[in-house]
Amino acid sequence: MEEQTKCTNCMEQKTKKEVEELLTKYERHKDNLIQILNEVQEKYGYIPPIAQLTISEYLSIPMAEIYGVITFYSRFTLKPKGKYNISVCLGTACFVKGSQVILDRVKSTLHIEEGETTKDGKFSLDATRCVGACGLAPVFTVNDEVYGKATVKKLDEVLEEYSKKE
Amino acid sequence: MKTIEQIEEIRKKIRQELDIRVNSKSSTREKHILVCQGTGCTSSKSPEIIETFRKILKEEKIENVRVIRTGCFGLCAKGPIVIIRPEDTFYAMVKPSDCEEIIHTHIIEGKEVTRLLCKDVDGTMVKKLDELNFYKKQKRIALKNCGVIDPEDIDEYIAFDGYKALEKVLTQMSPGEVIDVVSKSGLRGRGGAGFPTGKKWLFTKQAEGEQKYVVCNADEGDPGAFMDRSILEGDPHCVLEAMMIAGYAIGANKGYIYVRAEYPIAVHRLSVAINQAKEYGLLGTNILGTDFSFDIEIRLGAGAFVCGEETALLESIEGRRGQPRVKPPYPANKGLWGCPTLINNVETYANITKIILNGAEWFAGIGTEKSKGTKVFALGGNVVNIGLVEVPMGTTLREIVYDIGGGIPNGREFKAAQTGGPSGGCIPKEHLDTPIDYESLSEIGSMMGSGGLIVMDDTKCMVNIARFYLDFTVSESCGKCTPCRIGTKRMLEILERLCEGKAGEEDIYKLERLANSIKKSAICGLGQTAPNPVLSTLKYFRDEYRQHVLYYECRAKECKALAKIEIDPEKCKGCGMCKKVCPVGAISGEIKMPHKIDQEKCIKCGSCKQKCPFKAIG
Numbered sequence: 048m049e050e051q052t053k054c055t056n057c058m059e060q061k062t063k064k065e066v067e068e069l070l071t072k073y074e075r076h077k078d079n080l081i082q083i084l085n086e087v088q089e090k091y092g093y094i095p096p097i098a099q100l101t102i103s104e105y106l107s108i109p110m111a112e113i114y115g116v117i118t119f120y121s122r123f124t125l126k127p128k129g130k131y132n133i134s135v136c137l138g139t140a141c142f143v144k145g146s147q148v149i150l151d152r153v154k155s156t157l158h159i160e161e162g163e164t165t166k167d168g169k170f171s172l173d174a175t176r177c178v179g180a181c182g183l184a185p186v187f188t189v190n191d192e193v194y195g196k197a198t199v200k201k202l203d204e205v206l207e208e209y210s211k212k213e
Numbered sequence: 214m215k216t217i218e219q220i221e222e223i224r225k226k227i228r229q230e231l232d233i234r235v236n237s238k239s240s241t242r243e244k245h246i247l248v249c250q251g252t253g254c255t256s257s258k259s260p261e262i263i264e265t266f267r268k269i270l271k272e273e274k275i276e277n278v279r280v281i282r283t284g285c286f287g288l289c290a291k292g293p294i295v296i297i298r299p300e301d302t303f304y305a306m307v308k309p310s311d312c313e314e315i316i317h318t319h320i321i322e323g324k325e326v327t328r329l330l331c332k333d334v335d336g337t338m339v340k341k342l343d344e345l346n347f348y349k350k351q352k353r354i355a356l357k358n359c360g361v362i363d364p365e366d367i368d369e370y371i372a373f374d375g376y377k378a379l380e381k382v383l384t385q386m387s388p389g390e391v392i393d394v395v396s397k398s399g400l401r402g403r404g405g406a407g408f409p410t411g412k413k414w415l416f417t418k419q420a421e422g423e424q425k426y427v428v429c430n431a432d433e434g435d436p437g438a439f440m441d442r443s444i445l446e447g448d449p450h451c452v453l454e455a456m457m458i459a460g461y462a463i464g465a466n467k468g469y470i471y472v473r474a475e476y477p478i479a480v481h482r483l484s485v486a487i488n489q490a491k492e493y494g495l496l497g498t499n500i501l502g503t504d505f506s507f508d509i510e511i512r513l514g515a516g517a518f519v520c521g522e523e524t525a526l527l528e529s530i531e532g533r534r535g536q537p538r539v540k541p542p543y544p545a546n547k548g549l550w551g552c553p554t555l556i557n558n559v560e561t562y563a564n565i566t567k568i569i570l571n572g573a574e575w576f577a578g579i580g581t582e583k584s585k586g587t588k589v590f591a592l593g594g595n596v597v598n599i600g601l602v603e604v605p606m607g608t609t610l611r612e613i614v615y616d617i618g619g620g621i622p623n624g625r626e627f628k629a630a631q632t633g634g635p636s637g638g639c640i641p642k643e644h645l646d647t648p649i650d651y652e653s654l655s656e657i658g659s660m661m662g663s664g665g666l667i668v669m670d671d672t673k674c675m676v677n678i679a680r681f682y683l684d685f686t687v688s689e690s691c692g693k694c695t696p697c698r699i700g701t702k703r704m705l706e707i708l709e710r711l712c713e714g715k716a717g718e719e720d721i722y723k724l725e726r727l728a729n730s731i732k733k734s735a736i737c738g739l740g741q742t743a744p745n746p747v748l749s750t751l752k753y754f755r756d757e758y759r760q761h762v763l764y765y766e767c768r769a770k771e772c773k774a775l776a777k778i779e780i781d782p783e784k785c786k787g788c789g790m791c792k793k794v795c796p797v798g799a800i801s802g803e804i805k806m807p808h809k810i811d812q813e814k815c816i817k818c819g820s821c822k823q824k825c826p827f828k829a830i831g
Binding site for chain 2: 076077079080081082084085088112115116119120121122123137138139140141144145152155175176177178182183184193195198200203
């Protein structure tokens, strides 16, 4: 148990160092907050508490305000995403072509809701608004791979494929 | 750092080299293979196509052939698209494995690869891009360079009159004259509301303040719209140039582009463009040797629809939650950090350079009396030719859906067209002949919006569509004012009850009353227009709402709680296609005998309905 706490601690220290490093290229202006959060989100797949603290000290913005900004923008998350993040496009063009059915199918297959991650940390699910491939609607993505002209059957095959992967 | 003369030299030299892009009779022996690298085509592997072409050309030691990445050609449904100039041959749905054949048959032997040519909606084979019905009624002003130039090469932009408007403005015109030209052109804001651009510029110029800012709103949040993204991806310099012209006109030296982080390609091309412009001295201090200085910075949005509202966008640039400010004061007087700020949409800027070069009269000659110029639409949904279209204002919806869009696929019927996204409305069949301009659209209960145009066929339930939009508004409401925060949530609850067959007739009245009060009392444009999808569907499809509460029926069979998917035994030929496609094995039946759906197992995904060749499932 003690070892584990220690380990979490060093992980935190490591993150803190990395975030501090990343902050050096930004001036201490409050308007840089969203830019910084975007970079942290990109790097870790979420915004770890230690990163929030580090940013708060650097920009002299209260933690509460940073939390407010994080929860306002849908791109920022407080929880890590799964290894394979599935995003089903719910833009109008995709919705009209039946993307709700695709989303429902992911939910019932993986037993997770939007914004959640499976217990084993393998899959997470998002509903996004327009990934920009309207010509291929309905569309879903797994990490950066785009799957167009989706059907329930195609989705099942893709999920099966990823389940077999490490 | 380049002088005006050096820029002119580049223009002349490169323009000659690029003549084959626009002149099909060009006498050069060179060939250019243009490959679309907009987001749509990139998703279907167009970068791999470029690599494969280059690899083959290198291996076969073929010279005089260049492979160029371009922005969106428009016809996304047929992507990835490859065009070969000067002959202008148009290949659709190209795969990396097709590259070899294109090089051998087309480039070496000089014959067309017939199997990759595109079939038009009427079945005719089309060899050239502009032979397609899709392009015949279009007029490209804002998208002029999209699909023609390499967006990551400033020389190509310069070759096609790039930075010529800036040069003209800086050397021959006073700021007042610039604003005069923009005003006279009749250009109105393309972000949705249609405020006269010249007036906005004038107000910001007249506002008192040492420091002023120019902002480009590229936070295209309307789901299913991709006009601004395509402009940024296909022709980023034209936006930069226009922002500089605006800066000169209003007296600003700093610009911000607020763009969605979800548009990585657009962000990348913009940063490349900014760096190139800086290298050439087209951005920075003493631009083109004059005493005008201007700098542009990119700011990334982080996925909040409300940041498309101008004051919310300003809050977000300043690093806070994107909550709209109460207006007045307008940004023209008190914007970014309290300084006078000019905010225009990407497409608005994309028109500026052309207006400066061709004159206000030329622009004012296009379009209708009150809406001048063209409008770009992202045509999507249940229509054959999904893609990006630019048409003169005043074109009718029918022309866009049928002539350009190629009509409704799968033998279905047109039910409604949705414009303006979550702020707009659904336009029914009887208004198909409405000319598209700002006034006509708001008269029929919709709005121009930023340009999303979603076509819906008769399998769509309008109550469910209204629910979809309200669901969007509720999750995107910033929470600042009560009507929007709580009101839209209550509206959504009523709509959900309707879709589940749990609502009564009085709910329709409640919904309508609530919608009207939100319209009057929300503080920002997005809140005030949030009830539009409900009000417009109530106006044109009220019988469908009534059917949901009186008979617990959904005629489009989209509301799952009310729908039952069945096979018509008279029409069913027993081909077994439905059985094969059913993901849950709910369909049973012998071959050549009518099949049946087990309602207990059926998840109502509609796959069988789509697949049935005899339209026996409904």
